[in-house]
Amino acid sequence: MFAKLSAGVAVICLLSAPALAQGAAKPTDPQIAHIAYTAGQLDIEAAKQALANKEVRDFADDMVRDHTEVNKQALALVKKLNVKPEDNDTSRGLTKQAAAKRDELAKLDGAAFDKAYVANEVAYHKTVNGALENTLIPSASNGELKSLLQTGLKIFQGHEQHAEHVASDLK
Amino acid sequence: MVPGRIGLTAFLLTGLLSVSARAETIQVTIDKLAFEPAEVNAKVGDTIEWVNKDALVHTATATNGDWNVNIAPKQSASVVLKKAGAADYFCKFHPNMKGRVTVAP
Numbered sequence: 001m002f003a004k005l006s007a008g009v010a011v012i013c014l015l016s017a018p019a020l021a022q023g024a025a026k027p028t029d030p031q032i033a034h035i036a037y038t039a040g041q042l043d044i045e046a047a048k049q050a051l052a053n054k055e056v057r058d059f060a061d062d063m064v065r066d067h068t069e070v071n072k073q074a075l076a077l078v079k080k081l082n083v084k085p086e087d088n089d090t091s092r093g094l095t096k097q098a099a100a101k102r103d104e105l106a107k108l109d110g111a112a113f114d115k116a117y118v119a120n121e122v123a124y125h126k127t128v129n130g131a132l133e134n135t136l137i138p139s140a141s142n143g144e145l146k147s148l149l150q151t152g153l154k155i156f157q158g159h160e161q162h163a164e165h166v167a168s169d170l171k
Numbered sequence: 172m173v174p175g176r177i178g179l180t181a182f183l184l185t186g187l188l189s190v191s192a193r194a195e196t197i198q199v200t201i202d203k204l205a206f207e208p209a210e211v212n213a214k215v216g217d218t219i220e221w222v223n224k225d226a227l228v229h230t231a232t233a234t235n236g237d238w239n240v241n242i243a244p245k246q247s248a249s250v251v252l253k254k255a256g257a258a259d260y261f262c263k264f265h266p267n268m269k270g271r272v273t274v275a276p
Contacts, residue, residue, distance in 0.1 A: 155265060
């Protein structure tokens, strides 16, 4: 448990340091769109790793379903606004961190995997929600993009609570 | 006013009143992850109908386990209230969505 906790904390630190809290650099709308989309895709990929426990499996299915829908709306919006999502340090940082986490999870099986996956889901949603709240939403200049991010934040806050609930059931 | 019309109106009113005294359907809208209104008052026998305007699946799940309704995206689903008392409920997928139904006997 301690190792897992510190892993979660490490992920938050790594993400929030170079990736998500870029200090003064205010992301542009094309960058924000790319970050939000990437964050969703990464969580879908995380959910696709094999899972044993039914409750965890159901949670992962919920993540795939919701993030697929939100990203569908995000793609429709960037198309409508004629914005080309732009790769940037934050989305690259998220992708790199998620790849490392996937490799780490791939070495685990069964109950150990489930616990680590769910603990990471709590940490990951916390990090992304913090970024949405403190950086992405305040930085978004287009009203429709801002509104989609705000709805996204509510959804992902729901996921964070759901993940916390699943985590407490696994204890 | 033709007497016949008064009679008809009275008949219609009686009909409406007796229906409302029997059982009502109370609508709760789900929009952008919020139950609206979040709190409703009902009576035993009434129906709560959730109208989901979101593109996501939601649930209305009573914390006491009495009922659990899945509401598909852009669809409605309902539950008939069988027990008096106050029931808090939430969405299983997004537990930050909360509502409350107070059911009079």
